[in-house]
Amino acid sequence: MKNLLPFFTRIPVRGDFEKIREELWALPLLAPLTSALGTLVLYLNLPLANVLAVLVLYLTIGLLHLDGLADWADGVMVKGDRERKIMAMKDLNTGIAGLFAVIMVLFLQVYSLPLLPFYALFLAELNSKFAMLIALATKKPLGQGLGAYFMEGLNKKQLVLGTALYLALLLPFAYFDLRSLSSLAGLVAGIYVVRLSIKEFGGLNGDCIGAVAEITRAGVLLGMAMVWSYFGG
Template sequence: MIKTLKNLISFLTILPVGMSEDCLKDAAEHMYLFPIIGALIGSIGGAMALLLSFFLPNIIVGGLTCGFILLLTGLHHVDGLLDFGDGLMCHGPPDRKIKAMHDVNTGTGGLTLGLITILTTAFCISQLGKNIVFQALVVAETTAKLSMVVLARMGRSAHEGMNTYFVNAMHSAHGNLKLLIALGLSIIIGFSVLGMMGILMIVMGF
């Protein structure tokens, strides 16, 4: 279990905890534990936001915290977000959109979507008070990781790649059980830090 948690942390963050050679496969097989790593990421980001809020204006806290969480997760999701934005702005059949998403050059669609998303996230964080920012970020990151599990279970691979490991793992015979475990863990985390409001946030994200 320790090995698995290290692999999950290594896959989802840049924290130097060490990883095994089968990190990707191990992370895919235990994807249902993603919400736990999300709670860890949210705790680190929330602690930073809470600390900064005693010294800096809220808008600065929001920007720095958002940037810190993005860096903590290796900017992997930002890269995918930019590709998704390019795909949205590309007209034509699905194959053409996928080709645009694989282009190494980022287009205006990706840049615009990325800018709007990051600025909105930073602004939302800046609106959280000292009494709620830590808890809110824990639940937000937990929900974000739960959504990855849901998408892997409900979706399918558009092409062979890293995503294939996770989609195949969640489409196995125990896929529904893994999804229920991920949901259960998320609800426990949400209730632990925000009570019924935490559960509501998890359900809305689900």
């Protein structure tokens, strides 16, 4: 798992980039690390804990996926054929669609957290990382970038192992509180992003996978917030 850390987080450890493809199964195991500081902030109930939790989350994971979300949204929203959509996604300038998508994802995370138990951020990150694994498992690369590179290295054995890890980390929370299963709403949102990307672009690249990660996390927190608000106590 250590080789995933330098690429998927800002944790200062060294890793071998060539071995990342062999460790993609461990993506769900990143969730306890990437959510640790934010979860601690929420547990201690510090002032503005929801804002601080989101800030430390992005200090841990970086802004790469958020940037991918912006590019993806620009591509999805532009009118025209696939070629034009792909060009818009690859444009270095961020359009209004990308800006709106980033603001909404940040907004949903910040305003959902006060309604939820402190461990919600962990569940959001767990589903986010697993959604990325699902996206890579589609084997629908767009271009020859990092997305294609990782897809080529992901095999069925890794997918099965990653799924087992995901369930092992999720089910204990569901056992103690069935409402935790509402986090699956975010996973459904992430899978929808995968399908939409294939429809609009013909495949997935790094920007698409970044969008999957961000929308899944925000979807988890929104879905859980709605359930906790309705079935409080």
